[in-house]
Amino acid sequence: MANLVVIGAQWGDEGKGKFVDLLSEEADVVVRFGGGNNAGHTLVVQGNRLVLHLIPSGVLQPRTQVVLGDGMVVDPACLLEEMDHLQQAGIDLGPRDLLLGSKAHLILPHHRQLDALREGGPGALGTTRRGVGPAYEDKAARRGIRALDLLRPERLERLVVASVAQASKRIELLGGTPVDGGALMEQLRQQATRLGPHIVDVSLLLHEAASSGRRILFEGAQGVLLDLDHGTYPFVTSSTTLAGGACAGAGFAPHLIDGVVGVAKAYVTRVGDGPFPSELTGVVGEDLRRKGGEFGSTTGRPRRCGWLDLVALRYAVRVGGIRRLAMTKLDVLGDLGALQVCVAYDVGGRRVEHFPCDPDDLARAQPVLEPVEGFIGDISRATAFGELPRAAREYVERVERECGLPVEWVSVGPGREQTLIRRAQSL
Numbered sequence: 001m002a003n004l005v006v007i008g009a010q011w012g013d014e015g016k017g018k019f020v021d022l023l024s025e026e027a028d029v030v031v032r033f034g035g036g037n038n039a040g041h042t043l044v045v046q047g048n049r050l051v052l053h054l055i056p057s058g059v060l061q062p063r064t065q066v067v068l069g070d071g072m073v074v075d076p077a078c079l080l081e082e083m084d085h086l087q088q089a090g091i092d093l094g095p096r097d098l099l100l101g102s103k104a105h106l107i108l109p110h111h112r113q114l115d116a117l118r119e120g121g122p123g124a125l126g127t128t129r130r131g132v133g134p135a136y137e138d139k140a141a142r143r144g145i146r147a148l149d150l151l152r153p154e155r156l157e158r159l160v161v162a163s164v165a166q167a168s169k170r171i172e173l174l175g176g177t178p179v180d181g182g183a184l185m186e187q188l189r190q191q192a193t194r195l196g197p198h199i200v201d202v203s204l205l206l207h208e209a210a211s212s213g214r215r216i217l218f219e220g221a222q223g224v225l226l227d228l229d230h231g232t233y234p235f236v237t238s239s240t241t242l243a244g245g246a247c248a249g250a251g252f253a254p255h256l257i258d259g260v261v262g263v264a265k266a267y268v269t270r271v272g273d274g275p276f277p278s279e280l281t282g283v284v285g286e287d288l289r290r291k292g293g294e295f296g297s298t299t300g301r302p303r304r305c306g307w308l309d310l311v312a313l314r315y316a317v318r319v320g321g322i323r324r325l326a327m328t329k330l331d332v333l334g335d336l337g338a339l340q341v342c343v344a345y346d347v348g349g350r351r352v353e354h355f356p357c358d359p360d361d362l363a364r365a366q367p368v369l370e371p372v373e374g375f376i377g378d379i380s381r382a383t384a385f386g387e388l389p390r391a392a393r394e395y396v397e398r399v400e401r402e403c404g405l406p407v408e409w410v411s412v413g414p415g416r417e418q419t420l421i422r423r424a425q426s427l
């Protein structure tokens, strides 16, 4: 095996970072291929907690190169801040350690401002307000500014003037104060000096890496149900979160991808607005939030919690291209009493077993829940799958049957050692 993609199989926050961190031990290159600093994962470096939003989880592996792919939208200020924080923690990322895709689009202050202004008004989607949507809008409208433009001061200035003028009209309409283009240009010049040496042709880099037998791990952001095309539109992010996104976003050939791991929590969470058929709004939902520490690592928002939704998970396996599953936070379900899983939806009196495409159907979908035996006790110290209580093992096996895929890893806590590996597998 060489090249692996890891994606989220729900609405994000499934714990992908832990698996990328684990699998990156065997990887030579770790690549993010979509999204921006709307994502977030926590690292512990020498006892210090560090939240990264852009730089891939593999950054702690000494010999691993980390890459921000062309499909991403990158806020240069955020990237430099993360590099500084890592440097303070003793991790110095030189131009060979951290690479930025030359074709990645930039998130600039006016994108953040537009995102926040829109979220303050009617039609808010519950975004992370990091400017991700507006930056992708500019990309699709073919007026975006890319990392490679940082290397061409004259072109950069022309593009910045046009971009600021365009955004200013929209900002004023929403009651905001337009950004100062001159100050932005000055900021970008300084950022370009630092980021310039990191900017590369990622597709070429990955092609050469793969040709010389180096192993590449693609780190997805968000989850399948937030995918721009196949998620719960319009309550989605603005990028591709599916395994196929790794090819498009990194300029990498599909035939060179050897495996796709989907990471799913043992229950479901969602931040932001939008349909969530198996959501629990009562005491059990609160228990899950408290026990699972379900607060967003990017925005700190409490996450909505619900029972494991097998309809949505089967859909994520299908459209996401998932071939192997990792289940996280099984320990959180311990001592919760009787459990339930969502096996179908009731849409206007009709039993539906496939995830509906129509937003109205999805909005009125009621979960068809099946009771599942709960398990008692703290399983977070288990060191092998066989040590888990029978009911916990059966819960995992039920998911395997429903999805027709092996659950190869079961996570029972945040630590690396709290990962139960079920089958002999290698990267």
Ligand code: IMP
Pocket: 011, 012, 013, 038, 039, 040, 125, 126, 127, 128, 129, 130, 131, 132, 133, 221, 222, 226, 235, 236, 237, 238, 271, 272, 273
């Ligand atoms: P945006 O990506 O900031 O535009 O937000 C769009 C939707 O995606 C909102 O519902 C966000 O809460 C959600 N979202 C974006 N990134 C993440 C993530 O990393 N985890 C979970 N939800 C996310």
